[in-house]
Amino acid sequence: MTTHTLAVPGARLHYEVRGAGPVLLITGAPMDASAFAPLAEALATDHTVVTHDPRGISGSALDDPEQESTPELRADDAAAILAALGAESADVFGSSGGAVTGLALVARHPGRVRTLVAHEPPLLELLPDAAEQRAATEGIIATFHRDGIGAAWGAFMANAGFDVGGGEGGAAGPPPGEPSAPSEQDIANSTRFFAHELRGTARHVPDITALTTGPTRVVVGLGVDSAALVTHRTSVALAEQLGTEPTMFPGDHGGFMGDPKGFAERLREVLKGGG
Template identity: 70%
Template sequence: MTTTHTLDVPGAHLRYEVRGSGPLLLLAGAPMNAAPFAPLAEELAGEYTVVTHDPRGMSGSRLDDPEQDSTPELRAGDLVALMEALGADSADVLGSSGGAVTGLALAERHPGRVRTLVAHEPPLLELLPDAAEQRAGIEDIIATLHREGALAAQLKFLASAGFTFEEGDDGAPPMEFSEQDLADSARFFDHEIRGTTRHVPDIAALRAAPARIVVGLGADSGGLVTYRTSMALAGLLGTPPVEFPGDHGGFLGEPREFAQVLRKVLAER
């Protein structure tokens, strides 16, 4: 059974879902909302209390100030608030993409709150040798949003990340996006992408934290910029990455197989 709740936090009202019972496991994306995590959450609900949520400003999580920027630190505070609402002192965390950056900020700023963090492909562009070029690319995506709209910016973002796709014969976009998808994309590019991609993890704090930090890497992500950022983070932490099925969003297409690897990782602590 899935229950849906709303939690008031400073500046926002978080929509979140709870499934299952057992140790607390948070599945966090950014900007990805709760819905795409549902198949993975269902796979894990037999062993964990699995919590998914819409990050602040996305989908069902509303902001008091729509112009507020979302930072990894703010989102980390939201994860702490979710734990407290559920009466938990700590949790295991799977962070995907920007959610992995949220998880790293959580482990840095609230070290006692995390048991195991699986940081799956965090887009930490500042760790790359071509960081300045990557930063310029982000600024171009934001400019595209204001010049051509959310769809054009989203397609440029996907291409810059390393995803390949072909337009239809009629010149139509290669994939469909709902109005909510495009609204979330616009907010992401305008108010979130800079803070997420420019986050520089505090490696000393992560090494000293009681949390176990695992870098997750998709088996099919070799052509993506997040392959490079994940390898860079793993190198700085001195731990080999753990391979998960699929690519950057492997849990979307292979939730059962992804859950199997995640169970094994969490059991190793």
Template identity: 65%
Template sequence: MSTSRTIAIAGGRLHYEVRGSGPLLVLTGSPMEGALFVPLADLLADERTVVTHDPRGIGHSVLDDPAQDSTPDLRADDLAALLDALGAETADVFGSSGGAVSALALAARHPGRVRTLVAHEPPLIELLPDAAGQRATVDDMTETFRREGVEAAWRKFMSYAGFDSDDAGPPPAASPERARADGARFFGHEMRGTARYVPDVAAVTAGAARVVVGVGAGSGALVTYRTSVALAERLGTPPVEFPGDHAGFLGQTKEFADALRRVLAGGL
């Protein structure tokens, strides 16, 4: 059973859900809406208080100015505001994809608020040796969206990311209308800022009690596998393998939940 709530954030309102009881765990994505984490949250809620949310401008989290860009720093501040609303000094945080970038920014900007930070496949292209080319590709996808629309941009994105052509589509959403709206938000106001974020490794490691980089067992062909390995190298710690690929928590939810439990308990 879950409880839905909203809180005020800078320039808007954030929708979130709380389920379970026990030590606090925040699941965060970007641009994924919180509903995609519900199957994972339900499995973890037997021993954790699990919080899911729609990131700013996505799903039910609305902005006063829909044209405002979403940056990792803004999303980090939203997460800190969420902890404040829950009356929590600290939490474990699992971030996937752009949500992993948000979680890294949270640890850097709000030191001491994160216990264990699990950054699952953050798309940090600036850490790659071919960052200039990666940056140009991301810019091209943004321009494709502006010229040709969301569907064309998603096709380029999925090919660039390394997914099979059969998977060339947007992430699941509550409705086709929601998928288009969230896709437009992603390409128009979010992707570029997320991809270009460069984490302050010293601040991240000082701000979180423990940092774990996660990679999917089936993600070897993906750009996010390379960026995750690059981040782990900077942190001086080996990446930890999780079941499935970039969205393993959707395709192999039980196995993924078991792996996340082990990591949060300190086992790798």
């Protein structure tokens, strides 16, 4: 693995490169490069795998720490990283907020992406109860400012559909990337997420025309164990607007962490055109 720093307007981006072969960019939000390391290692045998820290997260420092993070800004950052690598085009796997970044990348930089696998994008504006979801997001942000990170994660997890009380009907465990004993960096990343990133990601409305008429193949990924999550509903809603069906992947929202090798094999199949 090699590590790199790239200066872009307003930030200095940390990214990592592994392997050799067709370029595959893996992106998350707020998840950083380290969260995708096992998946990247599993894919690096036959791909040049690029992971990165989104602006304001972990090693990607901002000129203005109060800058809002939007899918559009993150998409431009992803395009800049690909340009720095000399990659005219690449496949992209985006998870959660990174899937929203990928959708913005396809719309803003036509032809840059060959295949986008958008894994469980939290596109709350596509839901019939979008107004209620918008209010819930604002409530989570207010909880963060009033009661702190722990309370905000609890509210976020409950709204997302994770089982936070041991009852039935929710997905088991915490959301991917949220550790039980957070480090100082984890706390900084969570602060960034609730204060400056969550709202912009949750309110993004994808450009369906650009996604369906451009040269990029767009695949909506969905975990086989994600039925209880709000991202199941948003993934189905996006697939309907694109005129496709969701493509199933192992595990739930964080399936790439629970079984990185199995997830990598499924992703290879999909990138080769498999359903």
